[in-house]
Amino acid sequence: MPEPMPLQGKIALVTGASRGIGRATAVALSEAGAHVLIHYGRSAREAESLVAEIKAKGGRADAVSADLATPDGPASLAQQVRSLASDRLDVLVLNAGVSKAARIPDYTAEDLDLLFATNVRGPFLLVQQLLPILGDGSNVTVITSIGARSVVGQPGVDNPSILAYASTKGALETLVRNWAAILGPGGIRVNAVAPGVIDTDMSNFTKTEAGREIALGMQALKRIGKPEDVADVVAFLASDGARWITGASIPVDGGTKL
Template identity: 35%
Template sequence: MASGLRLSGKTVLITGGASGIGGAATRAFAANGAKVAFTYATSADAAKALEGELRDAGRDVIAIKADMTDPGTVTDVFRQAETGLGPVDILFANAGGLLKRSRCVETSIDLWQEAIAVNLTSTFLACQAALRSMEPRKSGTIVLMSSLAAFDGGGPGASHYAATKGAIATYVRALAKEVGPLGIRVNGVAPGLIGTRFHDVFNTPEGRKATVERTPLRREGTPEDVAEVVLFLASDSASYLSGEVIQINGGLGMI
């Protein structure tokens, strides 16, 4: 784990924190002394297993089932986190995903709106709830989940996904300007090919191999590769870093 992060006693809320990149972030923050609340939507078994694992290790952790696209639910998530662990110091808005691939001319308005809800609205609502707590305290850190798709347009049939992730990259900069004067930092991460269930579902072995061959580091990333960057951005080690979206893709973004 990265050193000098000074996260002991901090309260972290991670949306979509049961598995994949979110799960790696949950473990990383807990290992560095933070108190962690994380949400999950459908991964109940993974969430309960992770919660049990970390509690057995003596960590302060709460798993919360939640639909992060619903304003009332998001408010309740923050209430549960703050009641159980204290005011949220760090938000990692990770929840989201590619619902299904669809060419633009074949994309229904329902799919378009669902992509916006799952990726963009969930991020907005989490940020809004976090800032309601952070602004009066004039402190806090937010990290948002964008994607390489925000910069290269994504793979085939992912224009709706890429659009939402591009919006999140812009939202990072807008929020950083808005809340920076209050002492609150906002940054983002934009992963490329990371070895998670996302690519098991939405990619093919041939597609993954071709991407690796185009990647300067010649490998897929791991959830831990992303979690370590999130950890750094959330920590005092990044105290003069705000409004940045860090691409984590083994150099693929240069091509």
């Protein structure tokens, strides 16, 4: 017998889906039966390649593009999604984001503006714009970070830190709780998934032996996390198996800093 497809007939949007955790999540949702909308900012070739890959396996996918760091980017994306999804979006995965590591004296106002515009304002406005097509049974999953609740790296004024990035993820976790409370009476679930160190293009930490050793030293499970480790949890949260979970932040970090 073929395996059941828990998201058969559902439509999903994954932001920042051209690579890394977003790409793995789009694949996982497609394999669960969803028609996946692959959002990208600048990586058109990678996004179209993923669409082709999903279609080659018999799945359904379309690429959609918007710069979510701009004030009108979320509205532009929502308009594209509404034209493809008609009057219903079942799964929304807010994954797109940017990161930066620097010493406190080296951060600029422009750095902070870009981090908060992309990582916080973009998701906020996108949920606002998509509310008309989110309904009873829809769910939203926000990719946050272990950095929202734990200090990552070696604290020190002279050491590079991701504290500004981490603060955007803390803001997202606050939004998740508020969205869950506000949208719950309408049957919409909202949760966060908080990865630890994951081996992606964006993670410089995993590119050096020293970084990998630090990560493994923090973790109970002694391997470096993969995008698929996160994607499988997102796919579960999107399914009816997670029907009684909302307002939660689920760590997917191999048991980091236990």
